[in-house]
Amino acid sequence: MKEAVTILNQALLTEKATMLSANLNKYSFVVSSSASRTNVKDAVEKTFGVSVLSVNTLNAKPKSKRDRTRRNKEGFTSGYKKAIVTLEAGDSIDLA
Template sequence: MKEPVTILKEALLTEKATMLSANLNQYVFSVYPQATKTNVKNAIEQTFGVKVNKVNTLIQKPKTKRDRMRRGKLGYTALSKKAIITLKAGDSIDLA
């Protein structure tokens, strides 16, 4: 099993993520692209000591962007993977 440090990058604290955590007990994390749902679940449970009910993952594919510093040549944004974690009722994670 992989270490939680090699799976979780950071917690995402956007407006949508704070609405999910307040209303639905869901938290959003940025994870490494090679991480699976079971890896993410185990990492969250080990790191924060909570019970995870469900893990949803999504991959944001790279977009092409025009780079003005290199005379208009195309560049790409980074590929990223997010995990939306649903916790058991009564559990919570303090991200502040």
């Protein structure tokens, strides 16, 4: 198994992720592109000391961007893999 540090890149703090954590006890993380659901589950349980019920993963596609300083060249942002982790009732993670 990979180390938890290499699997969990950062917590995803968006408006939707904050709403999910407040209402449904779900937390979002940007994870390594090669991480599986079981790797993410083990990393969250080991890092935060909580019990994980389920893990949903998705690959966020890169978005196109324009660079106006270099004659309107078009490029892309990098894509990433996102994991939404559902915790058992009574468990919580302090991401602040």
